[in-house]
Amino acid sequence: MKGLYYRASVNDAEPKFVIQETSLPATLGSHQVRVQVKACGLSPLDLKLIEDLGIQRDLIPVGREVAGVVLQVGNKVSFFQPDDEVVGILPLDSPCSGLCDTIDIDEHLLVQKPEKLSSVCVAGALRDGLCAYTALHTHVHMAAGHTLLVMDGASSFGLMCIQLACYHGVKVLTTSHTPQTHTFLEQLRPSVGVQDPLVARVIPVYKDSSDLVSVVLEETGGLGVDIVIDSGVRLQEESSEDMMLLPHKHDIISVLGVGGHWVTSHKNLQLDPPDCRLLFLKSASMTFLNHEVWTASSAQQGRYLHILKDIVEKMSVGVLRPQPEEAVPLYEATVAMETVQRQQKKKAVVQL
Incomplete structure (x- = not known):
């Protein structure tokens, strides 16, 4: 299967995104879930943050906000069963690109997706919802x-x-x-x-x-x-x-x-x-405001999952209504990601 990756450029050249062949390990981790990806949100890569965290790779996976269906679960997974619809954000050090057909992800990074909420909608808005919650609830305790x-x-x-x-x-x-x-x-x-x-x-x-x-x-x-x-x-x-x-x-x-x-x-x-x-x-x-702190540290994993669950529930009942992003097909993902990285504030959603 193929995924989208960022290839580190030399001499500050234009960022280069490439489609790369990849494969999953034969055995699934005990707390991992194998997910068939239905939609993936594309957001700008923070290359400086990746460098600060000591993540050094020639190819950095692109596309981390994912929505899909569970295909297989590890022997110690307790939250999910096959055929469950799930959403989540891949960690910064994930070896998988969210644009792969199938990915392996820890069960503690996923939540159930409400049935009436579309995969494209939640994949495009999950990151912004997390940022809003982090700013208004975690930082300033709005009332x-x-x-x-x-x-x-x-x-x-x-x-x-x-x-x-x-x-x-x-x-x-x-x-x-x-x-x-x-x-x-x-x-x-x-x-x-x-x-x-x-x-x-x-x-x-x-x-x-x-x-x-x-x-x-x-x-x-x-x-x-x-x-x-x-x-x-x-x-x-x-x-x-x-x-x-x-x-x-x-x-x-x-x-x-x-x-x-x-x-x-x-x-x-x-x-x-x-x-x-x-x-x-x-x-x-x-x-x-650094929304990556949730997946970069496991100190408040329970609160993080509670936030994700609340976001998707509020989306499903119409409290949170993100502006719909027009989904692009997989073959346009490279061009879409280049635009997102160049404009920084722009977003894109790829439907698989």
Whole structure:
């Protein structure tokens, strides 16, 4: 069978993704499950993180968010039986590519897939759901009555944050990067219950990003928000159009209320002494969002499985409604992954 792999490039050349022939071991591990893959989500590879964890391989497997059907179980597997539909995320050091027809995976990395939830939908949204849960539950412990500012709410991750927060009674503000996404965010409604807008205020930063602080403070009566979740940060004044859509780090700290929490996905964030002083005066905190920590460490395996189970259950009943990703066939996987890696925020789903 064949899988998709990243071949380490030399001299910072373009990343190269190749289809490689592979095979599974003859015997299944005692706690492993053999799964026939039905759909696989493609997300950007964090090559620096892989290097930091000491994973050194000529070929790095690509495609880790998988949905499929159990074919065979190890002799000590207690959670699953053959023909069960399952979803999960392959660990960073997995030898298997999620685009293989059949993979072996530890039972403690999988959860049952609800019958009415499509494989393509869950494979495309599982990672973003995990990120949203990690940010809102694990890091900031959101509660009803909190106020949340989500940057770029129309992104797949931002949309998950908005829907999850609204379900728990949080007031949500968000930013839009284009007129089309602005209209989309203003028209967001829950699938069940009172059909009030999910977002209390959509702030169009494509017009003038300098309005962000004044609009947020106006909306919160000058108090600021309890939680900010970014999708990238400007560390200094940038000239490029894409960077100008991102908030400046000082603006994010300025809109935080007393005791507020800032969750950032910016891996190389640097705060200057005035920024730290402002955080201190507000008794506010900042957290780095690294969703890979769940599979990189087994310290909280039970909580991780609980999160995955809750995500798929909320998707199946319509509480979480990700934007549908158009599935691409396997023969287009290489081109799709190159696009995902180049654009970073883009996602793709391959249907097998």
